Amino acid sequence: MKRILVGPDSEKEIDFEPGEYPLATLETGTALVLRGGQVHRVTYANGLLLVNGKQVRLSLADPRNRRRNGNNNADSGRRDVKAAMPGKVIKILVEPGQSVEPAAGLLILEAMKMQNEVRSPGTGRVTSVHVKVGDTVASGQALVTLE
């Protein structure tokens, strides 16, 4: 069976036999895989896995589905800075049109009484700020777009 193993930064094509390694599901979300007599414990949910305690983000994609929706938003040089954690916007430090250096503060998020500065991942220009002070943001939500 051909699949693409998709990681956060890379992908690789794999070919394997379904059922090649015996797998025993314990409770929902945890499975044991026996391979060469060794027990590997995998706990998983929503694309995240703990493999013998190590956390990774991996998923399988079907190469046939892949080709259909290839060519998805070709790199326009724009990138969103996303919230790594849920929180509340306390302060916005940039405005559209402003140029930023790597690690420049973009805005300040607060969660659980801790404040955290969201910083620019690189050099760029702010094209838009998607949030305002007082907004509650979810993890992964776009905060600022840079180009």
Add this chain to the structure above:
Amino acid sequence: MVETILVANRGEIAVRVLRAIAEAGLRGVAVFTEIDRRALHLAHADEAYLVDSYLNPESILAAARLAGAGALHPGYGFLSENASFAALCAEAGVLFIGPPAEAIRSLGSKTAAREVAIGAGAPVVPGSEGAVGSFAEARRVASAIGYPVLIKAAAGGGGKGMRLVEKENELESALRDASSEAERSFRSGEVYIEKALIHPRHIEIQIFGDNHGHLIHLGERECSIQRRHQKVIEECPSPLVALYPEMREAMGEAALKIARAAGYTNAGTAEFLVDGDRNFYFLEMNTRLQVEHPVTELVTSTDLVHMQLEAAFGAELQLRQSDVSWRGAAIQCRLYAEDPANQYFPSPGRIDRLRMPSGPGIRLDNGVYEGWTVPMEYDPLLAKLCVWAQDRPRAIARMQRALRETEILGIANNVAFFRQLLIDERFRSGDIHTGFLNDFVYRPDTTLSEAELDAVIAVLAASEPAAELAIPAARSNWSRR
């Protein structure tokens, strides 16, 4: 005779106290906010009442009246060290389970506690006499004791309102920042100045007193492993005190002197800093149950919450100083919803998977469950994982085993961080200080062996058909709301 006790707290400590209440054969009353409607502590209560905030005395006392609660346990944090709240409880005819309001008042402010300690003849870190009133005074004090100095909030704790000042030109802005942070966190902008010790250990003494004049100490806890001035690992015994057992007696006696001078009863903790020459200095008194009380319970075979209830009800303390003994070693890891790879930033969110350890020597004080959303409004402490074993090396091995069994998915957490910390040679040697984590680089291990990758593929492939159903979840009849 009190039959019903209200617990004015949430999370794992509310669960801990409600358990003690149930074991005492009494009725436990929980309070909860709108955000905490599905919080775990409610499941351990006989009754539960909605309050608008865990910090609102009127709301909490109204719940106590509704429940007919004769006593109230404040847990830690929130209103636990608020002398006026303790006094309000007394006025409302609700027994406050903790020290008397006057003792909270005289020890609650760090500057007042320092004065009590000096009066009682206990050693304190050199610093300002009381709160510093002006920049000029701060500059005079700081240059007299010598830099680096620490600015601290008089009403504070947990590193809030605290600033390290290396040089005089940083003093003015640090003073301003500390004071405004203190004002926001504790509604008091008062700050004081202390000499900053280089690489001190944080070692604290558990004390306990009844209303009949008996006051004892239950030895020390080592709490030097801290991030942002908040503890993450606590141990009993301290690896240092284990080498120099006479320290326990000396520090215990100093703690008792301070407690006696303040008319202290019930549970409390005297915190000390210890320098490289094993000199110890009184830092502050925590006039409440500590987060890390379980390690003392495990090593001294006591139940501090049960003792708190008994003492509050007027019983005479049965345990005398000569009866207190310390057996084996206990370690606690605070499991936090935080990202150790990103400056320990809090990570609220849904707990998709939760596997907690069990078996010999494990004590888990847990406040969460799988499927629950950890709210962003409160402290990120999820659970306290404690172990006991015959000695420290075996306790470390047991904790490593327990952490192997612990799995949390869905929110960033510090389980893998503890796994790495427990193999650190310096930690294992016991040569630790409060700056230890500043030099510790957390490198999450995410490299999978060939075999592990095969295991992942097997798991992903087995769960694939469900993911490949042609109907998008949102349009199916089975969509979740």
